[in-house]
Every structure is written in structure tokens, then in C-alpha cells.
Amino acid sequence: MRKLLTLAALALVAGCATPNDTSSSLSLTATGFDALAGWEREDFSSLMPVFRQNCHRLAQLPPETPLGGAETLPYGREAGDWSAACAALETTTDTRTYLQTWFQPYTVDAKASYTGYFEPQIEASLTRGGPYQTPVYGRPKDLVRTKATNGQMVTGRWENGQFKPYYDRAQIDGGVLNGQGLEIAWLKSPVDLFFLQIQGSGRLILPDGSQIRMGYDGKNGQPYVPLGRVLVQDNELASSAVSMDSIKAWLETHPDRMMATMERNPNYVFFRRxxxxxxxxxxxxxxxxxxxxxxxAIDRSMIPFATPLWVETKLPDAKGQPAPWQHLVFAQDIGTDIKGAGRADLFTGWGAFAQYVAGNLHEGGRMVILLPRPPADSSAP
Known part of the structure; x- marks a missing residue:
């Protein structure tokens, strides 16, 4: 997963990344459900499948498994913290009552910032030929993660007993991985690959019309450099004009500079079917x-996986106008550039409208996190 994409902002981000276990401080204020704008209009019936999905996943984890979240959170940072709420889910017939019984809302004391990401649909072939000349690589066998002397996890490769950074985008584009049998599909354009890597997953449309999905399977560990920011710094695009469409258009109309520009982002994502x-x-x-x-997608150092979040923001409608959007979402993904309190990247789905919404979503708003109540809490049965 990623996992996650800031299309209308300067920073285009990868949809998924390696989880970050770093804890930090998050300022919260307890609030009531009656203070959530639009709460009474939510489609509560549609939430149950997602809740059950999360609880099934949590049940697979040892109780002490860290889910992330700031050290200042009162509860919900370990898988076992969710066991009582998940057990109660089995007998729930009213989702709204269940939420108000088993969860406590807390307003995040920071202005929220929302962006969107989606699954692109890209023409591809499983064999090389004709227009299909850009490889989608699977994870190389020599790509490893290990603990550095400072205790941080790092990505790289071993060479003659020494741990070195993994190859960057320019080296991979230059063919350093050729001959290893890593190609799992072929695309028509390096630009298609670049944006597939930004999203972290995508659907490939094969010549016979069938579709397969490419899922995230690691990255090279090189720093992520937002291409939108690069083009703004070079005075090629105005900051107000940065979007997925404007970046793609610039790349496609500058074929002589296309590869060199993309290679200024050394980060490279690998896939699996x-x-x-x-x-x-x-x-x-x-x-x-x-x-x-x-x-x-959230910043895992701030918000634990599985946490429900009440979002109050605006989404672009079919006419391109921002419209109020107030719904419950779930922390299920992370992204390279999804950092800080109140930061979230909404998964909009796939297809043309999902791409349009993700590409034009860059809004502020309010975020409220719903943490499970401890079993001893008198408000929980």
C-alpha cells in the first residue's frame, strides 16, 4: 500500500510505504458525537463491512502488536486494545449505537489537510513487444532492510560484505536490473510507470481487455523528491497549476527532458501481482x-491503524466545485508524504471519476479520531 497521493499539491506521494513506528506527540480534545457535523446523516449501514474487515485483521495479530499512534493517545495503540470493541461488534445490530457506546471522539488540535489517491488504469502487456517497452519490475532479491547502527531501519543491498544504498531511479532506468527476470509486465510509457509508482498500486488493462492489479512490494530506499516541486523550482509550472494532469502534460510535451526530470526523484517502487x-x-x-x-492513508506515528476518523472537508463534485463532505473513514494505509497531525490521503477508488476527485482534492477541514473505550470504561457495557 500504498497507499497514498497529493495530486493537487506540490508533493506527489507514493500510495504505500514501509510502516513508521516512530512515536510522537498528538494534541487532542475530547468531544461528543453531537459535535460532529453531519453525523446524523452518515450512512451507518455501509460501515459494518469495513469494521468487520478491520476486526478480522486485528484478531490475526498478537495483542501486544503495535498499531502506531502518538505516545500521548489514551488508548488504541496495540491490537489488544481493540478486542472488547471488536467482540461487541459480533452482536451489533445498530452501528450508530455501537459507535457511540464503544468509541470516544477526540478532535485533533491541528488544521486538517486532505488529499486523495486512486488506482490508475493503465494499458499494459505481460510480454514485451510493439509499444510495450517499459518494464514493471518485481522486488529484486538483493533488496534488503536492516537495522543501522543508530537503530533505524534502512534499505539497501550487500556488496562484498558492505551495506550500500540501493540503486536509484537513474541507475535502474539505465538497465542495472536487466537480465534478472524481474519484469512482470510492460507499459507503453515511462510516464505511466512513474505515476503507477506514485500511486503504489494500479490496474493493468491487457490487450485482450482483461485486467490485473499490480500491488506495492517495496521501494529502493532512496529519498522521495516530489516532481511537482521540482517543476515549480525550475519555473516550468506555477505552484497553483500543479496537478497530476499538468505534470503528465509537461512530461509528454518535453520528451527530450522527460527521463532526466523524472530521475530527479531517485525513489523507485517495485510491484507484485x-x-x-x-x-x-x-x-x-x-x-x-x-x-x-x-x-x-495516515501518518502512523500519529494515528494507529484501524482507527475510525470523522472527516469534515470538501470534495470536488462533478462540476468541479468543492462540496461539503462529512464521513467516517478508517486508517488503513500510509504514504511517503503523509506526515503530521490532521494529515490524511483519501482513497477514491478507480476509474475516471476517482482520478478526477483525487487529482483535485487538496482541502483543509477538521479531523476527529474515534478511539476504542477501555473495557473498564463505565460507558461501555
């Missing part, structure tokens, strides 16, 4: 399929 149902989204970093309009 994901044979999960195409009726759902790709699997996010939490290990469950993403649900359009219900899954978000």
Missing part, C-alpha cells in the same frame, strides 16, 4: 483491501 478481487481496492499497509471513500 495482486490476485485479490477487483471489486475492492488494493491491499493497504494495514493488510486489508482498501474501500473507496472509506479508507485513508
Amino acid at each position: 495482486d490476485d485479490g478481487s477487483l471489486a475492492q481496492g488494493a491491499t493497504g499497509a494495514f493488510g486489508v483491501p482498501l474501500t473507496a471513500g472509506r479508507s485513508v
Whole structure:
């Protein structure tokens, strides 16, 4: 999973990334459900499948498994913290009552910032030939993660007994991985590959019309450099004009500079074939399929996986106008550039409208996190 994409902002981000276990401080204020704008209009019946999906995943984890979240959170940072709420789910007949009984809302004391990401649909072939000349690489066998002397996890490769950074985008584009049998599909354009890597997953449309999904399977560990920011710094695009469409258009109209510009982002994502149902989204970093309009990528150092979040923001409608959007979503993914309190990347699904919404979503608003109540809490049965 990623997992996650800031299309209308300067920073285009990868949809999924390796989880970050770093804890930090998050300022919260307890509030009531009656203070949530639009709460009474929510479609509560549609939430139950996502809740059950999360609880099934949590049940697979040892109780002490860290889910992430700031050290200042009162509860919900370990898988076992959710056991009572998940057990109660089995006998729930009224989702709204269940939520108000088993969860406590807390307003995040920071202005929220929302963006969107989606699953692109890209023409591809499983064999090289004709217009299909750009490889989609699987994870190389020599790509490893290990603990550095400072205790941080790092990505790289071993060479003659020394641990070195993994090859960057320019080296990989130059053919350093050729001959290893890593090619799992072929695309028509390096630009298609670049944006597939930004999203972290995508659907490939094969010549016979069938579709397969590419899922995230690691990255090279090189720093992520937002291409939108590069083009703004070079005075090629105005900051107000940065979007997926404007960046793609610039690349396609500057073929002589296309590769060199993309290679200024040394980060490179590898894929695997994901044979999960195409009726759902790709699997996010939490290990469950993403649900359009219900899954978000978050900063795991701030918010634990599985946490419900009440979102109050605006989404572009079919006419391109921002419209109020107030719904419950779930922390199921992470992204390279999804950092800080109140930051979330909404998974919008796949297809043209999902791409349009994700590409034009860059809004502020309010975020409220719903943490499970401890079993001893008198408000819980």
C-alpha cells in the first residue's frame, strides 16, 4: 500500500510505504458525537463491512502488536486494545449505537489537510513487444532492510560484505536490473510507470481487455523528491497549476527532458501481482483491501491503524466545485508524504471519476479520531 497521493499539491506521494513506528506527540480534545457535523446523516449501514474487515485483521495479530499512534493517545495503540470493541461488534445490530457506546471522539488540535489517491488504469502487456517497452519490475532479491547502527531501519543491498544504498531511479532506468527476470509486465510509457509508482498500486488493462492489479512490494530506499516541486523550482509550472494532469502534460510535451526530470526523484517502487478481487481496492499497509471513500492513508506515528476518523472537508463534485463532505473513514494505509497531525490521503477508488476527485482534492477541514473505550470504561457495557 500504498497507499497514498497529493495530486493537487506540490508533493506527489507514493500510495504505500514501509510502516513508521516512530512515536510522537498528538494534541487532542475530547468531544461528543453531537459535535460532529453531519453525523446524523452518515450512512451507518455501509460501515459494518469495513469494521468487520478491520476486526478480522486485528484478531490475526498478537495483542501486544503495535498499531502506531502518538505516545500521548489514551488508548488504541496495540491490537489488544481493540478486542472488547471488536467482540461487541459480533452482536451489533445498530452501528450508530455501537459507535457511540464503544468509541470516544477526540478532535485533533491541528488544521486538517486532505488529499486523495486512486488506482490508475493503465494499458499494459505481460510480454514485451510493439509499444510495450517499459518494464514493471518485481522486488529484486538483493533488496534488503536492516537495522543501522543508530537503530533505524534502512534499505539497501550487500556488496562484498558492505551495506550500500540501493540503486536509484537513474541507475535502474539505465538497465542495472536487466537480465534478472524481474519484469512482470510492460507499459507503453515511462510516464505511466512513474505515476503507477506514485500511486503504489494500479490496474493493468491487457490487450485482450482483461485486467490485473499490480500491488506495492517495496521501494529502493532512496529519498522521495516530489516532481511537482521540482517543476515549480525550475519555473516550468506555477505552484497553483500543479496537478497530476499538468505534470503528465509537461512530461509528454518535453520528451527530450522527460527521463532526466523524472530521475530527479531517485525513489523507485517495485510491484507484485495482486490476485485479490477487483471489486475492492488494493491491499493497504494495514493488510486489508482498501474501500473507496472509506479508507485513508495516515501518518502512523500519529494515528494507529484501524482507527475510525470523522472527516469534515470538501470534495470536488462533478462540476468541479468543492462540496461539503462529512464521513467516517478508517486508517488503513500510509504514504511517503503523509506526515503530521490532521494529515490524511483519501482513497477514491478507480476509474475516471476517482482520478478526477483525487487529482483535485487538496482541502483543509477538521479531523476527529474515534478511539476504542477501555473495557473498564463505565460507558461501555
